Amino acid sequence: MKFSAWGRYPVIEANPVHFQNIDTLAHSIQDRQNLIPYGNGRSYGDSALATQYAPxxxxxxxxxxxxxxxxxxxxxxxxxxxxxxxxxxxxxxxxxxxxxxxxxxxxxxxxxxxxxxxxxxxxxxxxxxxxxxxxxxxxxxxxxxxxxxxxxxxxxxxxxxxxxxxxxxxxxxxSKNINQTTIKTKNLRETFEAFEEYSHMPYSVAWIDCLATGNNIGKCLLMVGDFADDMHLDYKEKKRLTIPCNFPSFALNNLSVKAFNWLYYKKAPAGVSHQKVDIDTFFYPLDAINNWNRIYGKNGFTQYQFILPKEVSFQGLNEILGTIAQSGKGSFLAVLKLYGKANQNYLSFPMEGYSLALDFKIEKGLFNLLDHLDQIVLRYGGRIYLAKDVRVSKETFEQGYPHIEEFRTFRKKMGLDTKFNSLQSKRLSL
Ligand SMILES: Cc1cc2nc3c(=O)[nH]c(=O)nc-3n(C[C@H](O)[C@H](O)[C@H](O)COP(=O)(O)OP(=O)(O)OC[C@H]3O[C@@H](n4cnc5c(N)ncnc54)[C@H](O)[C@@H]3O)c2cc1C
The missing domain is CATH 3.30.465.10 (Uridine Diphospho-n-acetylenolpyruvylglucosamine Reductase; domain 3)
Structure with a gap:
């Protein structure tokens, strides 16, 4: 059976391992090697992909x-x-x-x-x-x-x-509502100043125009917010729209992304504005459209998400955004977030700093660009997020994750290394 995750790349032949209860699941695991648990397939890359998966x-x-x-x-x-x-x-x-x-x-x-x-x-x-x-x-x-x-x-x-x-x-x-403040900035310096000014707000996220160049690199709409106190808790999910089929792959190109970015940025009021929005609009705007991953065409897409330490985030992002704009491989979804301290988990992604996530359709030359971006990320002491990844090399991955050897040793000690594997774990020797 054909099988892929949210990015729809790669598509592999795989078989689900079904079970009725925990006992039969345990037996299925004992009988097999190289199995991976599968949730709802919302990871973008190959972390939930294997020829045998357990839904x-x-x-x-x-x-x-x-x-x-x-x-x-x-x-x-x-x-x-x-x-x-x-x-x-x-x-x-x-x-x-x-x-x-x-x-x-x-x-x-x-x-x-x-x-x-x-x-x-x-x-x-x-x-x-x-x-x-x-x-x-x-x-x-x-x-x-x-x-x-x-x-x-x-x-x-x-x-x-x-x-x-x-x-x-x-x-x-x-409440089911969020009091949102939107701050429109003109460049990366203003974007960073706004993030810091509003860092006391519990929620923040910025949409960046990743095709902006020159003095406008890093211009954004920063949305910050917190729950309203209006006691409106009558939550019901809205009906979703559906993308019925794959978009042709030429539909998303430098021009269409530029046009989208121009419109999206322009329609927001200048300076600081205030809105009350519901949780679905604030937290989950993409969930409003079923199968939105089809807009990237039949070859699929990937999300490139990296994080940089705070003290070098401005400089690093400036360089990375400049490189992306120059490449012409635009992404209309480019999301910048602020992160607090890292935790003790061996492979957790966050560290204190800023992270950028960008969607790119799979096309010729893309992986060369991403390899180049990896080198910039590593030079600034950053790392790549496994939940989105489908192509990072073992060497690049290892440099970003200082606890990888502890993780590998634990897997061996518990007999997990031959039982549970995905395409990603094989690629990265996890
Ligand atoms: C629109 C969109 C927005 C997103 N935004 C964010 C974001 O803001 N922040 C963020 O961190 N991530 C984000 N993600 C990524 C997503 O949250 C993660 O990839 C998540 O792990 C997907 O969960 P899933 O249930 O779909 O699992 P799957 O995609 O099926 O699997 C993901 C991983 O979890 C493992 N897994 C699943 N179930 C189990 C289980 N029962 N036991 C052991 N392992 C299991 C799989 O083996 C695999 O390695 C986003 C994804 C999408 C599509």
Whole structure:
């Protein structure tokens, strides 16, 4: 069966390994080598791709909720959207959420995802109090912060066993709405000044015009916000639009991206403006369109996401944005975020600094450009995000992740290195 993740590149032949319960899942693992757990396929690259994958969406029960503390115990196949639909009307929301709610709890832990509030709340692992992980020998291990299994599994890309369920803490909120402030900047210097000025705000994210050149490099719309206190908790998901088929691959080109960027930037009011928007508009704008990944055409696309240490972020981003603009390989989705301190997990992506994520359609010359960008990222002491990656080299990856040898040693010690593997783990010898 043809199989790919969100970037629709690469497409491989693969077989799902179905199971009825934990016992049959354990047996399937014992009988096989090189299997990978699969959540909802929202990772962009090849971290969830292998010729044998174990789909986890069917494990979707919520088992317990403590209304006084906001602690939820649920199976790893539950989607963030299901948690929001159930608990937002009761005044609870996720402490950490990425830019899509269509991912599973298992996927959120395995990538140790981050949101627009990393500078305040950290990664998803911060809200995980305990989890159960199925091991190659069929044993179910319980782990929490401080245990090596926990720190290897959070950010461990499905390579430390199957996450079965977790107890996570939710946060109390007073609305389904966000009071948003939008700041329009003219260049990267203004963008950085605005991020720092508003760094006390719990949520922030900037859309960057990555094709701007000269004095306008780094111009952006920075959106910051916090939950409103209007007690409007009557949350219902809106109907989604659908992209019915692949766009022709010529549709996205330098000109169309330039035109989109020009319009998007122009329609925002100058200076500082204020809006009240709902959580879906603020956190999950792309979820409004089913199959939006088809606009990149039948060859698929990839997201290039890197992070740079704070003290060199301005200089590094200036160089990288200049290189991208010069290449003419534009991306209309270019998102800049501010990050707080790194955590202790072996392979978690964030470090204190700024991260940029850009979508590129797969086309001739793209990987040469990305290899070139990798060298700039490494020169500034940065790293690439595994949840988005499909092509980074082992050498580049290793230079960015100082705890990789501890991760590899742990995998060997637990007998995980031959059992759980993805295309990505093979490429990077994880
Ligand atoms: C529109 C969009 C916006 C995004 N925004 C962000 C963002 O802001 N921040 C961010 O950090 N990420 C972001 N992502 C990436 C996404 O959050 C991660 O890739 C996430 O891991 C996907 O989860 P999934 O359930 O779809 O898992 P999959 O894509 O199916 O798998 C991802 C990884 O999780 C592992 N895995 C899944 N389930 C289990 C399990 N039960 N046990 C063990 N391992 C498991 C897989 O083996 C694989 O390595 C975004 C993705 C999209 C499409």
């Amino acid at each position: 986890q969406r069917s494990r979707d029960r919520m088992m317990a909720f403590d209304e006084s503390s906001g602690r939820l115990t649920c199976e790893a196949g539950v989607l963030l959207s299901e948690i929001i639909a159930t608990f937002l009307p009761r005044g609870w929301f996720l402490k950490i959420t990425p830019g899509t709610k269509l991912i599973t709890i298992g996927g959120a832990i395995a990538s140790d995802v981050h949101g627009k509030n990393h500078h305040v709340e950290g990664c998803f692992s911060e809200c995980v109090e305990e989890m159960r992980v199925l091991q190659p020998n069929g044993e179910i291990l319980v782990c929490a912060k401080g245990d090596e299994l926990f720190h290897a599994t959070c950010g461990g890309m499905g390579l430390t066993g199957v996450i079965l369920d977790a107890r996570i803490s939710l946060k109390k909120v007073t």
